[in-house]
Amino acid sequence: MSIKVKNVTKIYGEQKALDDVSFSVEPGHIVGFLGPNGAGKSTMMKIITCFIPQSSGSVSVCGYDVIENPIDVKRQVGYLPEHNPLYLDMYVKEYLDFVGGVYKIDNRKGRIKEMIDMVGLGIEQNKKIGALSKGYRQRVGLAQAMIHDPKVLILDEPTTGLDPNQLEEIRGLIKNIGKEKTIMLSTHIMQEVEAICDKTIIVNHGKIVADDKTKDLQNQQKNLIVLTVEFDKEVDLKQIQNIDGVVQVKKFPR
Ligand code: ADP
């Protein structure tokens, strides 16, 4: 298993950001982590990449535990954080050289060239990062995440804020990279997982509410029926919510 998350809870002060979350990601898949803002997506990704510890439960990446073997985990994982923090005053190659140095990569020049080709930085490669468009900055972010040739990529909202053209290009790039690596990406857009993910995990209020192949989820959506029912007296909405198969109950005023 590439990623194994077991009964993970994360509490910030008084707030439960993740509540008994369990899932696994198999090698070679592109998995979408779908949920609204505040659902707990970034928190989960920060735990998987050893940026913050969970409050309880366990997480392993390629068999390495994030608490016991963080260095081994970081070797296996590439991470593109939300909002892609980059040094805007650095040149693209200078920045990639810096990141390559952190990972102690041999033959850095050759590896940087490979990365520039892989993510399609092309004629932008000699510019300062601050001079690049958002789409090209995401390419730099992907290059830094992959420079140490990790097996698993964690991408936190990699397409948020891109215009439609850039969006298509970055999605295509991620799909291509996914042929070689295991990818987990977060998004709040259903169409995004439909476009690129084999599997979708839906998270809401810190809990997993669905974990299935994207195709099966799409079929389930098609099977949803909206039913309007009128009662001649006041009913307890909770009782209706508890009926098997009911997903959501809404009350309309008369
Ligand atoms: P998402 O990425 O799905 O938008 P986050 O993981 O960023 O969600 O946040 C989940 C919840 O945890 C939110 O309610 C957020 O306010 C809270 N949260 C996130 N980081 C912190 C933090 N460092 N301290 C306190 N609360 C936090």
Ligand code: MG
């Ligand atoms: Mg987030």
